[in-house]
Amino acid sequence: MSRRSGVLEFAILGLLRESPMHGYELRKRLNTSLGVFRAFSYGSLYPCLKALVSQGWLAEEHSPEEPLAAAALAGRRAKIVYRLTAAGKEHFEELLTHSGPDAWEDEQFGVRFAFFSHTERDVRMRVLEGRRSRLEERLEKMRASLARTRERLDNYTLELQRHGMESVEREVRWLNELIEMERAGRGRAKGLHADQGRDNTDPTDTTY
Amino acid sequence: MSRRSGVLEFAILGLLRESPMHGYELRKRLNTSLGVFRAFSYGSLYPCLKALVSQGWLAEEHSPEEPLAAAALAGRRAKIVYRLTAAGKEHFEELLTHSGPDAWEDEQFGVRFAFFSHTERDVRMRVLEGRRSRLEERLEKMRASLARTRERLDNYTLELQRHGMESVEREVRWLNELIEMERAGRGRAKGLHADQGRDNTDPTDTTY
DNA sequence: TTCGTCATGTAATGGGTTACATGATTAC
DNA sequence: GTAATCATGTAACCCATTACATGACGAA
Numbered sequence: 001m002s003r004r005s006g007v008l009e010f011a012i013l014g015l016l017r018e019s020p021m022h023g024y025e026l027r028k029r030l031n032t033s034l035g036v037f038r039a040f041s042y043g044s045l046y047p048c049l050k051a052l053v054s055q056g057w058l059a060e061e062h063s064p065e066e067p068l069a070a071a072a073l074a075g076r077r078a079k080i081v082y083r084l085t086a087a088g089k090e091h092f093e094e095l096l097t098h099s100g101p102d103a104w105e106d107e108q109f110g111v112r113f114a115f116f117s118h119t120e121r122d123v124r125m126r127v128l129e130g131r132r133s134r135l136e137e138r139l140e141k142m143r144a145s146l147a148r149t150r151e152r153l154d155n156y157t158l159e160l161q162r163h164g165m166e167s168v169e170r171e172v173r174w175l176n177e178l179i180e181m182e183r184a185g186r187g188r189a190k191g192l193h194a195d196q197g198r199d200n201t202d203p204t205d206t207t208y
Numbered sequence: 209m210s211r212r213s214g215v216l217e218f219a220i221l222g223l224l225r226e227s228p229m230h231g232y233e234l235r236k237r238l239n240t241s242l243g244v245f246r247a248f249s250y251g252s253l254y255p256c257l258k259a260l261v262s263q264g265w266l267a268e269e270h271s272p273e274e275p276l277a278a279a280a281l282a283g284r285r286a287k288i289v290y291r292l293t294a295a296g297k298e299h300f301e302e303l304l305t306h307s308g309p310d311a312w313e314d315e316q317f318g319v320r321f322a323f324f325s326h327t328e329r330d331v332r333m334r335v336l337e338g339r340r341s342r343l344e345e346r347l348e349k350m351r352a353s354l355a356r357t358r359e360r361l362d363n364y365t366l367e368l369q370r371h372g373m374e375s376v377e378r379e380v381r382w383l384n385e386l387i388e389m390e391r392a393g394r395g396r397a398k399g400l401h402a403d404q405g406r407d408n409t410d411p412t413d414t415t416y
Numbered sequence: 417t418t419c420g421t422c423a424t425g426t427a428a429t430g431g432g433t434t435a436c437a438t439g440a441t442t443a444c
Numbered sequence: 445g446t447a448a449t450c451a452t453g454t455a456a457c458c459c460a461t462t463a464c465a466t467g468a469c470g471a472a
Binding site: 250287 | 422423424425426427
């Protein structure tokens with residue numbers, strides 16, 4: 001069995017590294033912390049959690065703070081809190097440092113970046129620069145294709161293309177700034193995660 | 209049977225509306241004309257083409273310009289040129305005007321826009337405004353969620369979020385300009401597709 | 417004559433959603 | 445008491461990719 005998504009797995013491990021959570025909350029975080037980049041449904045999440053548990057990377061805790069045994073006997077379905085095991089933590093650390101060449105592809109880059117505060121500086125640089133050259137390569141292809149086909153495209157298609165290219169160029173500039181800052185020493189992240197006052201009581205389902 | 213993708217189908221019909229093509233070339237166009245938005249593989253394309261044929265929307269033409277019968281007898285596999293049938297054209301026109309509420313979702317908007325020169329002005333306006341309000345709604349959610357969680361996010365996550373929001377804001381501004389232009393009468397598209405000098409002889413596989 | 421591109425196709429697999437089913441807890 | 449939200453889960457399906465298989469054509 002089953003369900004090894006890569007991004008999803010990575011994101012779950014990363015979020016749980018900060019603090020234990022149950023699935024429902026995990027999903028909300030998944031769809032906000034990771035920006036616009038990804039949105040997962042329960043149909044993906046829960047099976048993946050189970051898989052990670054059977055891998056030994058997560059452990060289930062059947063809500064010890066259960067409001068007492070009153071309901072416990074009647075097969076009452078409990079909140080399941082997931083927590084990263086030692087092995088899981090180790091595995092996540094592995095994934096963080098390894099970061100193969102698709103760490104800078106569209107699907108992965110977002111999640112990777114989201115956990116940069118847990119990532120070594122040199123790895124961060126590799127990923128940022130990898131991403132940048134990936135985008136520059138893409139830009140070149142776009143420019144070439146545009147030059148070849150410009151005159152046989154209608155204005156809307158042209159405008160679409162132009163806007164697309166500008167988006168990519170904009171991301172390149174963004175990466176340039178980030179790389180600059182990393183180089184300058186002040187990584188804009190103070191170091192590890194800011195762990196003050198996590199309360200966990202906010203409403204509203206946040207799927208953009 | 210099988211393979212009804214929505215976007216892919218739409219794009220194929222739209223591209224073939226301009227001129228007949230065989231699958232291979234169709235794919236290249238798919239991955240350039242539609243900008244960064246989509247990339248399809250043959251594994252999707254060919255089955256879809258077959259399906260569209262059996263729907264009666266496309267017709268196959270087994271390359272009449274075959275360099276003569278010399279090879280024709282030996283079961284030689286021919287280039288298959290696909291052409292839009294009358295029914296297909298009608299169906300595409302249908303799709304263009306109908307444009308339900310997911311015409312302005314991420315998956316569809318790109319293709320829709322790519323064929324705006326075949327689209328009535330009022331439909332164009334509906335789609336552009338629909339897209340814009342979709343994005344504004346998204347922005348609001350992002351802002352709200354950011355306000356709620358700002359202080360417990362590390363700087364990288366924050367930066368990711370910020371950049372994500374800016375991207376959306378940028379697209380909104382782009383839409384504003386487009387809507388403005390549509391209103392001003394000069395739709396930036398002269399009308400129909402520019403049909404001069406289609407030569408069809410360019411190299412290089414263009415998948416960004 | 418071999419290499420790169422053109423050209424068409426299929427089966428297996430992957431990664432995800434939708435829709436459904438269930439039930440607890442909170443707020444009105 | 446009832447509606448919304450919290451919470452967990454499964455099965456069926458969908459859309460697309462990957463890997464593979466096949467072969468023609470042109471240029472070096």
